Structure formats: C-alpha cells, structure tokens
Amino acid sequence: MTGTRVLVLNSGSSSVKYQLLDMRDSSRLAVGLVERIGEETSRLKHTPLANGGEAREQTGPIADHEAALKAVAEELDKDGLGLGSPELAAIGHRVVHGGRQFTEPTVIDERVLAEIERLIPVAPLHNPANLTGIRTAQALRPDLPQVAVFDTAFHTTMPESAARYAIDVETADEHRIRRYGFHGTSHAYVSRATAKLLGKAPEDVNVIVLHLGNGASASAVRAGRCVDTSMGLTPLEGLVMGTRSGDLDPAVIFHLARVGGLSMDDIDTLLNKKSGLIGLCGDNDMREIRRRVDEGDERARLAFDIYIHRLRKYIGAYYAVLGRVDAIAFTAGVGENAAPVREAAVAGLEGLGLAVDAERNGARSDEPRLISPEGARVAVAVVPTDEELEIATQTYALVGSL
Numbered sequence: 001m002t003g004t005r006v007l008v009l010n011s012g013s014s015s016v017k018y019q020l021l022d023m024r025d026s027s028r029l030a031v032g033l034v035e036r037i038g039e040e041t042s043r044l045k046h047t048p049l050a051n052g053g054e055a056r057e058q059t060g061p062i063a064d065h066e067a068a069l070k071a072v073a074e075e076l077d078k079d080g081l082g083l084g085s086p087e088l089a090a091i092g093h094r095v096v097h098g099g100r101q102f103t104e105p106t107v108i109d110e111r112v113l114a115e116i117e118r119l120i121p122v123a124p125l126h127n128p129a130n131l132t133g134i135r136t137a138q139a140l141r142p143d144l145p146q147v148a149v150f151d152t153a154f155h156t157t158m159p160e161s162a163a164r165y166a167i168d169v170e171t172a173d174e175h176r177i178r179r180y181g182f183h184g185t186s187h188a189y190v191s192r193a194t195a196k197l198l199g200k201a202p203e204d205v206n207v208i209v210l211h212l213g214n215g216a217s218a219s220a221v222r223a224g225r226c227v228d229t230s231m232g233l234t235p236l237e238g239l240v241m242g243t244r245s246g247d248l249d250p251a252v253i254f255h256l257a258r259v260g261g262l263s264m265d266d267i268d269t270l271l272n273k274k275s276g277l278i279g280l281c282g283d284n285d286m287r288e289i290r291r292r293v294d295e296g297d298e299r300a301r302l303a304f305d306i307y308i309h310r311l312r313k314y315i316g317a318y319y320a321v322l323g324r325v326d327a328i329a330f331t332a333g334v335g336e337n338a339a340p341v342r343e344a345a346v347a348g349l350e351g352l353g354l355a356v357d358a359e360r361n362g363a364r365s366d367e368p369r370l371i372s373p374e375g376a377r378v379a380v381a382v383v384p385t386d387e388e389l390e391i392a393t394q395t396y397a398l399v400g401s402l
C-alpha cells in the first residue's frame, strides 16, 4: 500500500454522502453530499476542505447512483483529489445489510458482491444503492482495494435470546429470518466515544445508544459488545422514524391486505416511506415538527408525542436488558441537535438515575459532552456520530494489513 488517503462512500436510497480522508491524521480533504437522486431537483454539494473550503453546489437532475458517483468523481478531480490519485489507498463503502456472514470489514470480491446482492430482499432501500456505489467505484479504479463496512457487523454479538423472533424455528432458519440490526458502525463508534468521554475503557461501561437520524435505532451495549438493538430483519422495526413506522402488530399487514385490499408492495411502501413522522403529520424533519409544535399545531404535537413515547419504551427496555446503565448517548441528526427530544426522552425518570440539566442540554457544540447534572448516577451524553471516519479507519486498517 502506497497512498494514505481513503475515500468513503455512504450510498443511501436517494443520496450519496462521501468523504475523502488523509489517514495520517484522519483529516478531511473533501466532504460532500448528493441528494434527491432520481428527481428533477438533485443537488450536489461539494466542499474541498483541503483547498480553502469554498463549497460548490450544483442542482439539476442526476438520474441514478452511477451518475451521482461520476459527478462526485468530477468534483474531486477539479481539486486535484480525483480517484486517479496515487495517494488513494482504498475506497470504503457503507453496506447496510451483511447478514450473519460479515462480522468484520471485508475486501470486496465477486463472492462478497454476490452476497450483498442476495441480501437485497431484506434491505431493498439500501443494498442496491450500496452495490451501485461499489460497481461504479470499481469501474473507475479497478486496481484499488474496495472495502465493505457493514451496518450489521456490530450486532452479530447479540445473544440468540435477543436475535431470534418467537416464530417456528425451522421456518425462521430456512428463510434466515432473525434480527440483524443496523447503524452498527455508528453504535460501535458512539459507544466507544461515550466510554472515552467518561474516562473509562469500553469494557468497563454499559451504554444505551440512541441513533436518531432519519432512520433511527437504539442499542444496548454491555462492556463494548452489542446485546440488543431495535432494528430487526430489516431497518423497519423499532423506533418511530422519519418515514418508517417502527414496531407494529404484524397483523396490521394482514388487515391492510385482506380488508384494505392493498398489495404487498403498497404495504411495503406505506410502512417504509409514508409512515413514521411523515405519515403522522406530513413532515419528517424534526426542525419543522418542533416549529409547528411551538405554534400549537396539534398533529405535529401528536407525532412528537408518539415518537417520544416509543423512545422512552426502548430506554426502559434496554435499562432492564443491561441491568446496570452507565450512560445514555444521543447521536445522529435528531439526537445531536434536538434538545427538546432529549429532554422529553428522560423527563420524569429520576428514579432510574436519569435527568438532563436544562442549560447543558440547550448548549451547542460539535464535541461529545455530558448533559446530565453534576453527580448524576447515569451519565446522559450527546456524542456526535462519525460513520465516515469509522469506515475510513476500518478500511485503512484492513488494507494496511493485506
């Protein structure tokens, strides 16, 4: 390996986030985002931090993930940071579903690609985008190692009691139905960063991590290992999300099919894309929902209350799963920025040792920080996630060991 740079690609269902890092000091040379892929109003925002940091934006239709990545490659080229650079050591890809096979970052070959493809039915929003990202990057730099870092990897330590659904064992095994969990790169990074914030080793702390982005999940981490998480076979289970319902009685699906006359695809779209906050009140952005709540909007209030109620249930559940909790960490877009969500999530839980200090909770910072009062039994923390840095670190370590 000659280069010291890693390009990280996080291809979502309608977006690509990317970062180019120099792994000698983990500094960011460029960061960017392509949003609304497949729409007329796609937007690419590219910030070349290495060269003065003046952000560039372009809007206009970007048809698919392949076109998006090519546009990203062109932007990087303009700054002399292109994919052709000999400084580039590897490309790291976030891959959402890795099943049970992939417990570690993995160099991508045909067998790995085939496995990611086989898992599409259980991650239909994510794995196809991840695959396109990998194939496009391979076409641009066939000589370079491409590494997959799986969202599911951190959760493979879950005990069977947490990972299995209570359904017929043979049927479950035949169809590989079990709880895999997602956002694992974030849960791993944040649980470690939380231990560091407490001045302890990860092996010495039990943490509940609340990753609240557009997709949202909770996890219970005992001594550095995941023992339970809220997402399941697919990223649909668990918390109320931006557009996903999270937990519901599975019979809702039979009812919608038999009585409502909806097709399976209609129900899939309803639960994944038209439910959660957007289904409840028409908005999936927590900033907009809070603005409406503050104006007295009843539907936004109800959506917020349902979101919080579910979150509190998971906090209580994972408290019981762990027995002893040292810290609760809020992360991702909502967790890092929405003080009212954090306040409501632990309100009235002093009996469990949980509280937030209003002033600390309202302060703004990009650094990990405590928001619980001085001397609290359980630390409540805001710990910004950095999935891209974690993917780059794992990718660089793997290619360095080849």
Ligand SMILES: Nc1ncnc2c1ncn2[C@@H]1O[C@H](COP(=O)(O)OP(=O)(O)O)[C@@H](O)[C@H]1O
Binding pocket: 212, 213, 214, 215, 242, 284, 285, 286, 287, 332, 333, 334, 337, 338
């Ligand atoms: N200042 C803010 N206040 C409240 N919510 C915010 C704020 N900034 C971002 N968010 C929320 O974070 C979400 C995006 O989180 P993010 O972790 O980036 O999600 P994803 O990676 O799933 O796209 C937005 O949809 C919005 O609800």
Ligand SMILES: CC(=O)OP(=O)(O)O
Binding pocket: 012, 096, 126, 151, 182, 183, 213, 214, 215, 216, 235
């Ligand atoms: C797995 C998942 O839900 O990812 P995201 O939050 O990026 O949609």
Ligand SMILES: [Mg+2]
Binding pocket: 213, 214, 215, 332
């Ligand atoms: Mg995310």
